[in-house]
Amino acid sequence: MKQEYTITVYTENQIGLLNRIAIIFTRRKINIDSLNTSPSEVDSVHRFTIVINETEDVVRKLCRQIEKQVEVLKAYYNTNEEIVWQELAMYKVPTDVIAEKVKVERLLRQYGANAVVIRHDYTVFETSGHREEIDSLMKALEPYGLIEFVRSARVAIIKNSAGFHEKLKEFEAKDAGEKVIENVFLGKQEEVFTM
Structure with a gap:
């Protein structure tokens, strides 16, 4: 069943990212009811707040697709009851x-x-x-x-969230393992950090 969802996307501030995210919605013929971009509580990290009316399954797939963008750090979706x-x-x-x-x-x-x-x-x-x-x-x-x-577009805060800066701290606290793999496209070895 369709209902209103708020998608929160944390990103690096890069030229062209807004266009690439909008194309994800356009390809699926999904109308964006509201779109807001702003700095977040983390320096150099921006926050997109996108409101759409869709099914949860479609919204979940959209978030996964959005997260495939290189500059996107994380995408969340919430119902109106889960946000302020x-x-x-x-x-x-x-x-x-x-x-x-x-x-x-x-x-x-x-x-x-x-x-x-x-x-x-x-x-x-x-x-x-x-x-x-x-x-x-x-x-x-x-x-x-x-x-x-x-x-204006919607501004929203997720009720049950400690903030994105806490997620970043958790991510940075994990030990990164180093291994060398060959980049078949460039024909050279590169370091890749795995979790």
């Missing part, structure tokens, strides 16, 4: 409506919206929350002349 997540939204509304209508001001307070820019012709508010809350405020503001609306 938020999205950010900004709303532009006419300033005169805010000044005249007490109901709009109450509505913005109810949703925890904060003013970012106040000009004589428009005011920009921002709020964060789950998609349903953000969409609900957008619908509530439409009758008052909502000029513009934008929502």
Whole structure:
């Protein structure tokens, strides 16, 4: 059964990686609902947060395929119950409506919206929350002349995770064994580290 999954991918920051990851989804005709990239808690490691609506079997295969990319360190997938997540939204509304209508001001307070820019012709508010809350405020503001609306991609933290830096420490703590194998493509010997 299809449901919403959040895929978290830890990577090196390399040019072209985003394109190669997107191609993995394109080849399987899977729509990406949300995509966010950002630095992670580990220096020089970036984090991709990808939201899709698929079956668990398909998501598991996608993660394995993503991990085959050289720059990808690890890919995880989680349901919405296994993560803490938020999205950010900004709303532009006419300033005169805010000044005249007490109901709009109450509505913005109810949703925890904060003013970012106040000009004589428009005011920009921002709020964060789950998609349903953000969409609900957008619908509530439409009758008052909502000029513009934008929502960010999802940001998420896995509930039962000690952080990727702990995984890296575990990986680095393992003794690497050295053995020499021949690279048949280049016709020379290379050192390969095995776990």
